[in-house]
Amino acid sequence: MKFEIVTIFPDFFRGPLDFGIVRKSRESGLIEILVHDLRTFTSDKHRTVDDRPFGGGEGMVLKPEPLFQCVESMDIAPRESRLERTAKESVVLLSPQGQMFTQSLAQELAALDRMVLICGRYEGVDERVAEGLADREISIGDFVLSGGELGAAVIIDTITRLLPGALGNEASAVQESFTAGQKLDADGPDSTCSSGGLLDYPHYTRPAEFRGMAVPEVLMGGNHEQVRGWRRRKALEKTSQYRPDLLNSESLSKEDKKLLADIAAKKKN
């Protein structure tokens, strides 16, 4: 998959995309990342990329011309035909006003061959970029960053680890927090303890005891069924504590519902 980043700070990406799975995926050719310096697409001697907002107000706004020129310089289909085609390419504008980036959106986007990520700065980006250049606006959360660069790095990292061949163990990506759509048994989650859209269960490694904190015995007993049950219960506990919005009853098994009732009863006492 090819990622193309449009930014006024190309050096920002020296580092965040040079480690771990993303680095290995670049080296193996699984992904390619190109960074485009927006100032290269200006035509004045000051290489101006921003201007004051019409109507007044604080701050500066990224001008449309360099952004259109930059994206149009890439060998990418014009917006209208891009939207009609098999959706193998997408131009994304990073924006706090966009669609929320979630694991399921990452899974959808991982099917693309190519993604262009436009990083805003200042007060934002001239709206005509959203109207006439980008296919979609994506937000990485309900907070305001200084620029889209961190968002682009988050999106690239998340999507890369979903690409077949990126992780050493393919099962890792399906057992994680938020990963919905896993098939559950009639009366319990499958033997991999896949999250089924919940938060992940807690993990422990050696030593078995650290500063008075012991690893739960059940994890060391070798009984896989008990381990599975314990993990599911912990995933449900964490999810009901921090993200009750993820407890969608359709993806819960009978066993999950019983565990949740038990967790709620214990909370009350």
Ligand code: SAM
């Ligand atoms: N005035 C804008 C608002 O209130 O929504 C905020 C602009 S922000 C300071 C500058 C740029 O950072 C945005 O154009 C966008 O590209 C990026 N950005 C900020 N927060 C973001 C978020 N939560 N998700 C994605 N991009 C974000």
